[in-house]
Amino acid sequence: xxxxxxxxxxxxxxxxxxxxxxxxxxxxxxxxxxxxxxxxxxxxxxxxxxxxxxxxxxxxxxxxxxxxxxxxxxxxxxxxxxxxxxxxxxxxxxxxxxxxxxxxxxxxxxxxxxxxxxxxxxxxxxxxxxxxxxxxxxxxxxxxxxxxxxxxxxxxxxxxxxxxxxxxxxxxxxxxxxxxxxxxxxxxxxxxxxxxxxxxxxxxxxxxxxxxxxxxxxxxxxxxxxxxxxxxxxxxxxxxxxxxxxxxxxxxxxxxxxxxxxxxxxxxxxxxxxxxxxxxxxxxxxxxxxxxxxxxxxxxxxxxxxxxxxxxxxxxxxxxxxxxxxxxxxxxxxxxxxxxxxxxxxxxxxxxxx
Amino acid sequence: xxxxxxxxxxxxxxxxxxxxxxxxxxxxxxxxxxxxxxxxxxxxxxxxxxxxxxxxxxxxxxxxxxxxxxxxxxxxxxxxxxxxxxxxxxxxxxxxxxxxxxxxxxxxxxxxxxxxxxxxxxxxxxxxxxxxxxxxxxxxxxxxxxxxxxxxxxxxxxxxxxxxxxxxxxxxxxxxxxxxxxxxxxxxxxxxxxxxxxxxxxxxxxxxxxxxxxxxxxxxxxxxxxxxxxxxxxxxxxxxxxxxxxxxxxxxxxxxxxxxxxxxxxxxxxxxxxxxxxxxxxxxxxxxxxxxxxxxxxxxxxxxxxxxxxxxxxxxxxxxxxxxxxxxxxxxxxxxxxxxxxxxxxxxxxxxxx
Numbered sequence: 001x002x003x004x005x006x007x008x009x010x011x012x013x014x015x016x017x018x019x020x021x022x023x024x025x026x027x028x029x030x031x032x033x034x035x036x037x038x039x040x041x042x043x044x045x046x047x048x049x050x051x052x053x054x055x056x057x058x059x060x061x062x063x064x065x066x067x068x069x070x071x072x073x074x075x076x077x078x079x080x081x082x083x084x085x086x087x088x089x090x091x092x093x094x095x096x097x098x099x100x101x102x103x104x105x106x107x108x109x110x111x112x113x114x115x116x117x118x119x120x121x122x123x124x125x126x127x128x129x130x131x132x133x134x135x136x137x138x139x140x141x142x143x144x145x146x147x148x149x150x151x152x153x154x155x156x157x158x159x160x161x162x163x164x165x166x167x168x169x170x171x172x173x174x175x176x177x178x179x180x181x182x183x184x185x186x187x188x189x190x191x192x193x194x195x196x197x198x199x200x201x202x203x204x205x206x207x208x209x210x211x212x213x214x215x216x217x218x219x220x221x222x223x224x225x226x227x228x229x230x231x232x233x234x235x236x237x238x239x240x241x242x243x244x245x246x247x248x249x250x251x252x253x254x255x256x257x258x259x260x261x262x263x264x265x266x267x268x269x270x271x272x273x274x275x276x277x278x279x280x281x282x283x284x285x286x287x288x289x290x291x292x293x294x295x296x297x298x299x300x301x302x303x304x305x306x307x308x309x310x311x312x313x314x315x316x317x318x319x320x321x322x323x324x325x326x327x328x329x330x331x332x333x334x335x336x337x338x339x340x341x342x343x344x345x346x347x348x349x350x351x352x353x354x
Numbered sequence: 355x356x357x358x359x360x361x362x363x364x365x366x367x368x369x370x371x372x373x374x375x376x377x378x379x380x381x382x383x384x385x386x387x388x389x390x391x392x393x394x395x396x397x398x399x400x401x402x403x404x405x406x407x408x409x410x411x412x413x414x415x416x417x418x419x420x421x422x423x424x425x426x427x428x429x430x431x432x433x434x435x436x437x438x439x440x441x442x443x444x445x446x447x448x449x450x451x452x453x454x455x456x457x458x459x460x461x462x463x464x465x466x467x468x469x470x471x472x473x474x475x476x477x478x479x480x481x482x483x484x485x486x487x488x489x490x491x492x493x494x495x496x497x498x499x500x501x502x503x504x505x506x507x508x509x510x511x512x513x514x515x516x517x518x519x520x521x522x523x524x525x526x527x528x529x530x531x532x533x534x535x536x537x538x539x540x541x542x543x544x545x546x547x548x549x550x551x552x553x554x555x556x557x558x559x560x561x562x563x564x565x566x567x568x569x570x571x572x573x574x575x576x577x578x579x580x581x582x583x584x585x586x587x588x589x590x591x592x593x594x595x596x597x598x599x600x601x602x603x604x605x606x607x608x609x610x611x612x613x614x615x616x617x618x619x620x621x622x623x624x625x626x627x628x629x630x631x632x633x634x635x636x637x638x639x640x641x642x643x644x645x646x647x648x649x650x651x652x653x654x655x656x657x658x659x660x661x662x663x664x665x666x667x668x669x670x671x672x673x674x675x676x677x678x679x680x681x682x683x684x685x686x687x688x689x690x691x692x693x694x695x696x697x698x699x700x701x702x703x704x705x706x707x708x
Contacts, residue, residue: 151444267685
């Protein structure tokens with residue numbers, strides 16, 4: 001029950017998962033088990049990559065820090081003692097009114113909220129092929145409120161790269177944007193966006209297209225704002241964010257996107273932040289923790305995370321979350337518009353939700 | 355009233371201020387004037403450096419986009435037209451319950467809140483000599499709630515570098531931390547912290563010391579968490595954050611600090627983010643907009659910002675804000691503990707609040 005034993009487990013865990021592992025990774029997992037017995041909720045609370053949590057729980061069980069019982073997960077006496085002796089703990093102070101996002105969609109026109117909920121109800125389901133998994137409709141609305149709070153919507157040209165979350169339609173409802181364009185690979189989605197767009201009389205430019213192809217010339221250097229929600233491999237991040245930046249028309253334009261810790265360790269976050277600041281030369285203005293809450297996807301029991309989970313049980317509540325980033329382009333910025341065809345952008349040692 | 359005229363003003367403004375200036379800088383100023391007629395509130399809403407806003411307003415007045423009247427600032431017809439023709443605008447969606455911070459101090463024990471408000475009432479005033487200017491007591495409490503939400507307080511050793519905001523005393527009231535230490539240059543403050551600490555029976559290690567001196571050996575590599583609120587020159591950022599990181603005991607320890615846009619352009623933010631990710635090798639986990647609201651300081655009319663202000667009028671409400679950052683150390687991180695004696699850390703072309 002010593003720090004040195006946990007350090008030994010961390011070493012082993014790092015070797016097994018190829019994910020950098022720290023004493024704190026294991027402490028975070030133990031503290032999460034203290035708060036919940038459900039695997040998915042534990043992943044969320046730990047803030048560690050799912051693949052690391054899954055294998056970490058196995059090793060912690062072998063050393064008697066935790067135990068599995070009827071597909072639930074509990075601290076063993078040794079785990080309780082470790083936390084207690086070191087006085088560790090955390091507490092949830094999340095604002096219950098805005099759910100920690102800091103902004104309220106109640107401040108949007110109520111017709112926008114009502115109509116968007118209607119539109120969301122009939123939307124196509126999430127597809128594993130494209131690593132889909134969409135956010136709750138309130139989150140899509142919170143994203144556009146966030147944009148509007150920064151002046152990134154009114155009178156602006158907005159591009160959505162991958163629109164699983166129907167952000168384009170929510171923006172359409174506001175009537176604020178000067179132009180809206182969408183690039184989306186899934187024809188079911190572009191058909192749906194096109195249908196609703198016609199019905200409501202929005203003017204949305206829709207491209208059914210693989211983002212690994214370079215952007216068409218007339219989309220490059222044209223927009224004021226982009227929104228995307230990429231898979232968290234470094235390749236996919238360079239692709240989605242790089243394309244988004246390439247589509248912006250100049251300096252001091254803005255980009256919005258989610259980044260989760262469930263599919264990406266903080267070491268991967270750092271690699272990505274270096275890409276943003278060094279390669280793209282954009283500044284990060286906001287990182288809002290757990291802004292995005294994803295509705296459970298139907299292919300859960302077919303995804304990698306299910307396979308590696310040490311217990312096979314369904315989530316009991318929203319578990320997949322991501323932080324919302326906002327960036328701005330500055331002098332000397334550059335995007336990425338090279339082709340990336342034939343590259344598998346959905347696989348690395350940390351991605352579990354695809 | 356064209357974009358090309360504003361671009362011309364931006365060029366001139368950049369030359370006058372030596373701060374990179376964009377079309378959007380001027381649009382942000384115009385949109386802020388649309389929302390308020392008070393200089394300080396305009397600075398806050400614009401999100402642009404005070405020095406840029408001050409000189410920018412003068413140039414915009416010369417070109418008839420705005421006008422000054424009885425120390426107030428208004429859009430002229432030309433300014434109104436520019437905004438209208440381009441359909442620009444923003445809206446405030448800030449959560450009224452948590453004031454946009456995403457966390458609630460109501461979730462702290464009510465005795466902690468009550469006692470801290472009492473302690474805060476008798477605190478020494480802010481001193482210009484050390485670029486002081488402290489946050490409202492509710493913000494200090496929100497900072498420790500933020501730390502506690504991440505598990506960075508309970509059982510942890512915490513160092514406060516510069517404790518104008520009395521964070522050490524708030525942490526003392528919780529009883530959560532394993533150790534608390536403070537480095538502060540102002541003897542009035544260390545005397546006060548020491549007095550209260552004795553009165554309440556806290557065990558706070560207090561150093562009255564200039565941070566430009568290297569940290570004493572027994573503070574290096576010892577803590578789990580640090581908190582600081584540095585002046586926004588690049589030198590001061592390297593000093594305060596670098597010292598904080600040098601005081602951390604290893605990987606996956608956390609640091610908290612405020613960073614304003616009023617004394618730092620986004621270009622300076624980017625420079626600083628490169629320092630964090632490349633030089634210190636730490637990851638940014640959170641950037642919470644306008645988390646810190648500063649109580650007005652008594653030396654307002656003696657600070658640089660007052661001198662450059664195009665109108666001489668007092669603030670009408672809280673105007674100085676900063677975003678709260680959280681960082682974590684990762685493998686290979688390093689701090690900065692070299693001496694910096696005789697360097698003036700309070701001056702650059704953007705710093706206006708000192």
